Amino acid sequence: MGEDVRLRAVVALAQAMAAAHTPREFWRAAALGARDGLGGTFAALSVWERDHGRLKVLVNAGERAVGEEEFPDAETYPVHQFPEITEFLHEQWAGGGEPDAWVETAGDRVTTGRVTGLRRRGRGCCVVAPIVLHGRAWGELYVARPAGVPVFDRDDADFAAVLAAVVAAGIAQAERLEEVRKLAFTDPLTGLANRRAVDTRLDEAVERYRADGSVVSLVVCDLNGLKRVNDTHGHAVGDRLLERFGSVLSRCGAMLPGALSARLGGDEFCLLSVGPTSDEVVAVAEELCVRAGELELGEGVACGVASTGDPIGPLKSARRLFRLADAAQYRAKAARSSKPVVAGRDGTVIQLADAPPGARDRRRFRDAPPV
Numbered sequence: 001m002g003e004d005v006r007l008r009a010v011v012a013l014a015q016a017m018a019a020a021h022t023p024r025e026f027w028r029a030a031a032l033g034a035r036d037g038l039g040g041t042f043a044a045l046s047v048w049e050r051d052h053g054r055l056k057v058l059v060n061a062g063e064r065a066v067g068e069e070e071f072p073d074a075e076t077y078p079v080h081q082f083p084e085i086t087e088f089l090h091e092q093w094a095g096g097g098e099p100d101a102w103v104e105t106a107g108d109r110v111t112t113g114r115v116t117g118l119r120r121r122g123r124g125c126c127v128v129a130p131i132v133l134h135g136r137a138w139g140e141l142y143v144a145r146p147a148g149v150p151v152f153d154r155d156d157a158d159f160a161a162v163l164a165a166v167v168a169a170g171i172a173q174a175e176r177l178e179e180v181r182k183l184a185f186t187d188p189l190t191g192l193a194n195r196r197a198v199d200t201r202l203d204e205a206v207e208r209y210r211a212d213g214s215v216v217s218l219v220v221c222d223l224n225g226l227k228r229v230n231d232t233h234g235h236a237v238g239d240r241l242l243e244r245f246g247s248v249l250s251r252c253g254a255m256l257p258g259a260l261s262a263r264l265g266g267d268e269f270c271l272l273s274v275g276p277t278s279d280e281v282v283a284v285a286e287e288l289c290v291r292a293g294e295l296e297l298g299e300g301v302a303c304g305v306a307s308t309g310d311p312i313g314p315l316k317s318a319r320r321l322f323r324l325a326d327a328a329q330y331r332a333k334a335a336r337s338s339k340p341v342v343a344g345r346d347g348t349v350i351q352l353a354d355a356p357p358g359a360r361d362r363r364r365f366r367d368a369p370p371v
Helices: 003-018 024-038 084-095 115-119 154-176 179-183 193-214 226-233 236-251 279-291 318-334 349-354
Strands: 042-049 054-062 076-078 102-105 123-133 137-146 214-223 260-265 270-275 301-307
Touching: 003 024, 003 154, 003 193, 024 042, 024 054, 024 137, 042 226, 054 137, 054 193, 076 102, 102 154, 102 193, 102 226, 123 154, 123 214, 137 226, 193 270, 193 318, 214 260, 214 318, 226 236, 236 260, 236 270, 236 279, 270 279, 279 301, 301 318
Parallel strands: none
Antiparallel strands: 042 054, 042 137, 054 076, 102 123, 123 137, 214 270, 214 301, 260 270
């Protein structure tokens, strides 16, 4: 494809996005512009919902396969099935590299989630380009061609990265209009939910537990070694460690459908799950501990779990579940445990959570009732 053709494609994409009046019009313009610019027949635009650990498809444009909706309400994919989107920022770009796109074909020997999708929908190849905003992966641009036509090559992948950058610029402008609303419930450093979002969701979860018995589980994490990293390497490196752990938390949280991943503040994070069993939540917490232990410069994570699926006694309020998970995390921290401590399975956690503030050898837990 000639340089003039590609330049016109970039201009057409930018103009089409600028002319959009609604989010859906914008998404469709971005996808169709990328499809046409890359000579594909189908394109999709997806966003990485960090707090839910999933890629959510915003639009499917062009020649759609059976079952594909133009603006799907619930087409999502857990990011742990597509780890590239969580790994690229930290593994590829942290050293000063640029966002890169890649090509996958239905004939690839390594069967990834995307390769499986190509085969299922009768497509021959796709090119995937991460969309990056403010140095953080926002989502991805996906363009496909049918089977039986030439597959995308390296030049196409490079051009896809250019188109993704153009789309990112358009998204940045559109997102400024939503910034105030998002800041109310989002941690600005990691992109995860914040404490306000957790409090709101936890109250709703406890109400659901009372109504139908749904299992509600809370995992509270304290990232070890952050102060040492800040003191030794500087706060910029410490922030990068926090961001990296946030990505790991989002990826692990994706294993629990509908889970909310959040940063409570400082080096404290949490995972809120409604529905999955306590054993499933503990298994994810164990995976989280393993992955946190592999982070460069980090010293692992202290992890506590409290779940209505375990014998924790009456749950009179959401605050009690929080105190139990917090007490379990404190036990894990004090014992330097490489595995999560679970309230109701460790005999001292409930006593610790119910002890009055100021008791010897324990900290004052969040939201503990006054003496």
